[in-house]
Amino acid sequence: MKTLIVIREKDYGWLSPFFPGVNPLVMPVCNKPFIEFLIDFSILAGSSAIRIISDGPLNEVERYCEDGSRWGVDVSYASILGNDSIETVIEKNRKYCADQRLLIISGYLFIRYENRQELRHCFAMASGGTLAENERGSIVLAGTPEITGQLPAATPFSLVEFDSIDNYFRLSAEILKEYPSPYVLPGYCNEPDCHIGRNVVIGKGAEIRKPVIIGNNVQIMKGAVVGPSAVVGSNVIIDRESTVSRSILLDNTYIGEQLEVVDRIAAGNILVDPRSGVSIAMEDPHLLSSLPGSAHIGSxxxxxxxxxxxxxxxxxxxxxxxxxxxxxxxxxxxxxxxxxxxxxxxxxxxxxxxxxxxxxxxxxxxxxxxxxxxxxxxxxxxxxxxxxxxxxxxxxxxxxxxxxxxxxxxxxxxxxxxxxxxxxxxxxxxxxxxxxxxxxxxxxxxxxxxxxxxxxxxxxxxx
Amino acid sequence: MDFRIDMSNGQPVGIASLDGRLDAENCGDLQTFCQSWLKETSRLVFDCTGLDFLDSSGLGTIVSCLRKSLEQDGDLKLAALSPQVSMVFELTKARKLFSIFPDADNAVRSYASGDKA
Amino acid sequence: MDTFITMSFPSEISYARLASNAASMVAEIFSRQVGIWEKRQEFCHAFELSVAEAFSNSVRNAANPETDGQIIICFSSDQNELMVSVRDTNPAFDPDIPAPDILSYPDRGYGLLLIRQLMDQVLYSRENDMNLLSMIKKAG
Amino acid sequence: MTVEEKKCHDLTIVSINGSLEASSVPGFMKSSPALTDSQSIVIDLAGVDFLDSSGLGCLVTIARKKREQGGDVRLACLNEKLRRVFEVTQAFRLFDIYDDAESAATTAANK
Incomplete structure (x- = not known):
């Protein structure tokens, strides 16, 4: 089976204003880039080749996925125009799609699956048609069933609401808390609920509270508290006596001294309140370090x-x-x-x-x-x-x-x-x-x- | 920066409306104005309805205004923080220093119910 | 390693192919030496295309195409980066032109954009009445 | 560089072989009247091993002129190198890009 993953710029339009410079296709959900969830799903469903198709830029996706050899599948890329229908998309990729059972995932979708074993079976038996859809997109299967059998009463996967910054935030928290094993990328510390990457420096008196995911190359300075329920990306510094809990820090973020980051998403110098969708850019460096002392200013x-x-x-x-x-x-x-x-x-x-x-x-x-x-x-x-x-x-x-x-x-x-x-x-x-x-x-x-x-x-x- | 004295409580409460940006460039003005306001009353309310950007220098100035009014047995209360400005206060824990009200009227009234000064 | 190669080409557009093929081959040799495997094609193509762009820029900018101008291309390398510089005697140009807006169908102006995107560092200088465009790409 | 032309469903498919770059663009533009008239065409890039900014500029110009006159141009068979050029310059926003020239011609004819 082959899979087409079709994601248009308008599908992720809700996310892009919050994190300029991060391509939503590689935006991490917990510690895994979004696109990898769809790739994993496609592979579990029995695909050996996946084509990622968009009307927007794909270079960052390509840099991450390369040719797919890391997952043992072929990953390729194609461009379409924004208003192409699914028929046109298939037409444009006709050579690729020819004579194959085809799975088409269309939209910026998050798919939840709980039973991994059943997926492949279910896809092999399913006859063509729309397997799941919501107003954000659909999962469609084309071609004749590979094997015959009794389909399970309930499909072993479902679409999760994934169309606001608040959904995004809650989904990450939920994955961290309840479903880490099928979803997140493993870390180096294999204690349950605690995934820690390479080159993580934890200062004196700093506390790590589970559940937590910490990426590579992270410095947690003395007296800082990370967690519970924190997702910290790579190349992050959390400075002295700061608290980060129930929050997501994306890659390349610096959290200054004595700050309190609770229920927030931070990316670079942008801080977002997922509930209200309000964001601020921390334009001056001193805002990144608690209450301004006189030492910095005027010097x-x-x-x-x-x-x-x-x-x-x-x-x-x-x-x-x-x-x-x-x-x-x-x-x-x-x-x-x-x-x-x-x-x-x-x-x-x-x-x-x-x-x-x-x-x-x-x-x-x-x-x-x-x-x-x-x-x-x-x-x-x-x-x-x-x-x-x-x-x-x-x-x-x-x-x-x-x-x-x-x-x-x-x-x-x-x-x-x-x-x-x-x-x-x-x-x-x-x-x-x-x-x-x-x-x-x-x-x-x-x-x-x-x-x-x-x-x-x-x-x-x-x- | 608009300033007026409200006498509805029987005691003078100074209400200052901050607007636009409060940053390194113009926080000196606030510092100066605040000195003169404190001569009239030590009970202040900063109405932040029109304040849409606050940086660390601005925050520092507001904190120093608070300190001065506390020294004179008064207080500085904040009203109508926009979500962005509010985030700055939360992030830096400065929120804990201030009484914050949804609008200026509530802030003024709170001076009447409180027995301070 | 630190190879040093200097090549000189007549300032004519028909030599652009030769120059860019040469660049691609130098990049190929370099990438074998430092062990770029998966991304070798991409690395070589970056040099092939960037040199083609720099070369055609030079030819296009020539004040007097009739004179026997020369375009000199030098390669040098450090442990983990390859640098190519393109030198000509044309009038100075502004290297900071903004990227074209593709939706307005521009028919030119992509050259420097391509170079900037494909290379890690692009340096432009004017010395001894010569333009010098240096382009550096890191291995891996 | 060589250019070949064939008809498919009343549409001209122009196939290019070789490099489309500064030195070959002028020759390419003169190689076929189909490139400059108002009829829709498909340009098959399967045989193109190198495309530079002049080559891209020329494809963009063809698209602009055809679209001004109510025609269109579709592209087929971009290899890795070409796709990179389209990605970097965002030229993918301008063109209908197909896996193969025949599907491009078929769908254009049915439109």
Whole structure:
């Protein structure tokens, strides 16, 4: 049997405004991306090939599902237009559908099944027709039954109401509480009701209360309370003394100090109240760290002075190696300069500056790279105050990033906090560390982290 | 920022209407105004009907206004928080510091029933 | 590893195929060396297409197509990324043009959009009266 | 690049073989009058191994001109590489894309 999963943009229109930048098809329900529930269902129903069809973008889905080999099925993709009827969709995929029993799942549907064994049997025996439908979509089977037999009185699956942010929230909570085994992805801690991923750091005095699901690469700082009934995604920091219960934190979220997140969905810097559908964007980094203390506010000049001093020190330290090594590299043609345009969210304009790159072939290149000579020209920018010495990795003006990068506390800098922390430098992941330090930054800490970033670069080259 | 004194309880209650955004840019104004309001009465109500955005600096200012009115044996009560603004108070636990009312009239009346000041 | 290859092509559109095929092959060799397996085709196609786009951009931007301009393509690599840069002597251009709105049927302007989407980092600079467009993609 | 034409249910199917890119676009546009008149056609891309932005631009132009005159163009058989180009540029929002040219022609003729 083959399955067509047909999901149109209008089907998930209710969800997309809440989480810009997250494709609803890979939006996690509990800890599993939505599309995987449909794939699992199709496989249990006896499909060996699945085609995911949409009138919207599919690249993120494709990045997650790839060719389906992970599930042992063929997954392929196709585009349709928004107003194509199901007949047209089948026509457009006629070659794919030919001579096969066909299961068509149409709509942004959540399917509940309790008895996994019965599914395949039931589908093999069922004659064609609509097996389930609601106003949001349908499950249709085409072709003649594979085997004959007595169908069970009740279909072993049903459609769940899944058309509002509140449904979404309740469904996740319900799965976590009542049906974790058939649905969620396994974690590393196999205690019942407690799924914990890789690289999870739990601080002193932090509490984890079951049931709970925690993803990979999560830091729970001291005194924080996570759970009960919390779903925490990957790349998440929950800062000191914060509470997260009966809530969902999607990937790449930073929850600041002493905050109380109860009955909420958080994604990046967006917080949603699922009951009322109200959402706020936490635009300033200090909102992410409890009641504003005087320490952060008004320290702008102070902080700049520190940055200028650090920049000056580094310039003094590096100018000699710079003058010695760079001409050599230039002769060898290994010193390339490229200009880099980045968006300064603070000032709301694009800035362009030169950022050299070094081909680290041979000794001189490696040495120059270890000494961060490629960052040398940028240090003057930091001295002038245009950028910080340490902060966020400058985000290049690129259409891909603009939408999703309204990160709080973004502050373009010579070195990034991610480099200091040895966190993978990648716009999405590093944004979390950057938010953490945006909320925790102090001039002295900045200085320490700058040195750490600088040494890390030396270290990574020496290895 | 509109300010008026309500005498319906027999005692003066100052009602300030906040509107638009209250953020780092304009929270200094509120700070200044609040100083002068406190000279007239220490019992304040901030009517937030028109307030649609609050950031941490704004929140900090409201908290400092509360502190000053408490120092003068008064209080600062909040009325008509929009869901967005309310979320900021909940998230930061600042909600626990304030008495919050659905509208300004209720907030004013609560000063009469309370026996403080 | 750190291979270094420089190629020079006449600034004519008929050489775009050659340049992009070369890019695809360099990417193929690189991906074998660093062990990109599942996504190798995608990786190579990204280089093939990006170089084709950069090349045709260069040819199109040439002030005087009659002169014997050259387009120089360099490849360099780090442990886990491959960089290709395309250099020409044409007038400067603005690399930050916005993406076209597909629903208004634009007949051009997709080139830089494609490059940006397919590559991890795109750097543009102007030096010694030359345009230099560097494109970097990480392995895996 | 070579271009072949055949009729199917009174509709012209234009099959392209090779690369549709900056250097081959001008030749392609001249290869068949069916590309520029107002009649609906199907373009079979099964044999296209490479499509760049000029190639895409030319498909978009054909679609625009045909639709202005009441005709249409349908595409058939996009391989992985082509699909990626359509995905990145969102060109999938403009075209009816079919698995095979015959179904595209059949449904167009029945419309």
């Amino acid at each position: 702008g000049l102070f902080r700049y002075l520190f940055h200028a001093i650090v920049a000056l020190l580094l310039i003094l330290l590096l100018s000699l190696p710079y003058l010695m090594l760079v001409p050599l590299l230039k002769i060898q043609g290994k010193w390339k300069t490229g200009s880099f345009t980045f968006h300064d969210i603070r000032q709301g304009k694009n800035l362009r500056f030169v950022m050299p790159s070094i081909a680290d072939e041979g000794g001189i290149g490696s040495l120059a790279k270890a000494l961060s000579l490629d960052r040398f020209p940028m240090l003057f920018r930091a001295l002038a105050g245009t950028i910080a010495v340490i902060g966020s990795f400058p985000v290049e003006v690129s259409h891909r990033l603009e939408a999703g990068y309204a990160a709080t506390g973004y502050r373009p800098a010579v070195f990034s906090y991610a480099e200091a922390e040895d966190w993978p430098v990648n716009a999405e992941d590093s944004a979390i560390v950057e938010q953490f330090y945006a909320a925790h930054g102090s001039p002295v800490r900045d200085m320490v982290l700058t040195i750490k970033a600088f040494l890390n670069r030396i270290h990574s080259k020496v290895q």
